[in-house]
Amino acid sequence: xxxxxxxSRYLVKRTGEKVFLECVQDMDHENMFWxxxxxxxxxxxxxxSYDVKxxxxxxxxxxxxxxxxxxxxxxxxxxxxxxxxxxxxxCASSGTGDGYTFGSGTRLTVV
Amino acid sequence: EDQVTQSPEALRLQEGExxxxxxxxxxSGLRGLFWxxxxxxxxxxxxxxxxxxxEEKEKERLKATLTxxxxxxxxxxxxPEDSATYLCAVRSNTNAGKSxxxxxxxxxxxx
Numbered sequence: 001x002x003x004x005x006x007x008s009r010y011l012v013k014r015t016g017e018k019v020f021l022e023c024v025q026d027m028d029h030e031n032m033f034w035x036x037x038x039x040x041x042x043x044x045x046x047x048x049s050y051d052v053k054x055x056x057x058x059x060x061x062x063x064x065x066x067x068x069x070x071x072x073x074x075x076x077x078x079x080x081x082x083x084x085x086x087x088x089x090x091c092a093s094s095g096t097g098d099g100y101t102f103g104s105g106t107r108l109t110v111v
Numbered sequence: 112e113d114q115v116t117q118s119p120e121a122l123r124l125q126e127g128e129x130x131x132x133x134x135x136x137x138x139s140g141l142r143g144l145f146w147x148x149x150x151x152x153x154x155x156x157x158x159x160x161x162x163x164x165x166e167e168k169e170k171e172r173l174k175a176t177l178t179x180x181x182x183x184x185x186x187x188x189x190x191p192e193d194s195a196t197y198l199c200a201v202r203s204n205t206n207a208g209k210s211x212x213x214x215x216x217x218x219x220x221x222x
Contacts, residue, residue, distance in 0.1 A: 004154075031208040042214040043155075043198070050208055058209075090154050096208065099145045100200075102154030 003027075006091050006103035013110050019078040021106050023091030029101075031094045032074035034058075034066065036087040037105075043090070049074055081110045113138045113203050115213035123219045124189055132184040132216045134199030144182050145210060146175050147198040155198055189220045 007022035025032065033048040035058075045058030047066040055066050063085060067075045074093075078085055086109050092100040116135045124130055136144065143162055147155035159168040161177040168175045172193060174185045184197055196217045200210040 033209075043212045045209070048209055088152075092154075094208065099143075099147070099157040099160050100155070100210065101157060102147075105152070105154045107152075 004091055004093050004101050004103040006089075006106050008106050009104065011106055011108045013078075013081050013108065015082060015110055017078075017081045017110075019081050019108070019110075021076040021078075021089055021091075021108070023074045023076070023093075023103055024072055025074075025093040025101070026072065027093060027095070027101065028071065029093040029095050029098075030071075031096070032068065033092045033094075033100065034064075034074065034076045035090045035092065036060070037090055038087050046076065078108075083110050086110045113201055113206070113211040115199055115201055115211050117197075117199050117213035117216050119216060120214070121217045121219070123221065124186075126190055126220055126222050127188050129185070129187045129189070131186070132197055132218070134182040134184070134213055135180060136182070136199070136201045137180075138201045138203045138211075140204035142202045142204045142206075144177055145200045145202070146173075146182070146184055147200065149196045149198060149215070158197075186218070189218070191220045191222050194218055194220045 004025045034046045035043045049068045065077045089106045091103040094100045118133045146158040149155040159175045164179045196215040198215045200212045202210045
């Protein structure tokens with residue numbers, strides 16, 4: 001069964017901490033994405049990547065960075081966590097023209 | 112800019128009461144339209160891809176249809192386990208990998 005695996009289901013971090021969210025896919029997909037989902041705001045794209053070492057900003061990149069050193073792994077980094085980054089974070093991957101396969105999500109709370 | 116509008120925002124049905132969810136879209140050259148199901152606290156699960164007007168896809172009690180301006184997700188004789196948020200997304204020919212999502216319709220089916 002093909003999968004997108006996010007490293008943590010729940011995470012609590014302190015304001016100002018550097019936070020790493022990891023995502024791994026086993027489908028050899030070129031495309032990988034990071035979204036955040038908040039009540040009433042829907043899915044908002046943070047960053048995406050079409051290939052290894054390649055990244056593009058989505059709609060809300062401020063306060064975030066990403067890394068894709070290997071095809072199967074796409075990491076989201078919160079440089080200095082703030083309370084307004086408390087959210088559900090979803091990683092997804094896809095081949096060209098395909099629907100997305102999403103991970104189970106990481107619910108991050110910043111205190 | 113690609114846009115997706117879903118209606119209604121919320122839908123409450125009795126078990127067995129068939130209905131439809133709407134997804135209206137504008138896109139510069141449709142590469143694909145996608146439907147997803149999302150259960151609370153989980154990542155969206157891919158349901159269907161539709162590529163061209165007139166196309167239909169079915170899965171159990173769900174049937175998705177596509178015109179040049181909108182897609183419908185028809186739910187026939189729904190059961191309580193069909194309760195979820197249903198998301199629609201489009202991908203254009205100019206954004207081969209990135210999808211634009213609607214805000215979803217939250218379906219509740221009462222026994």
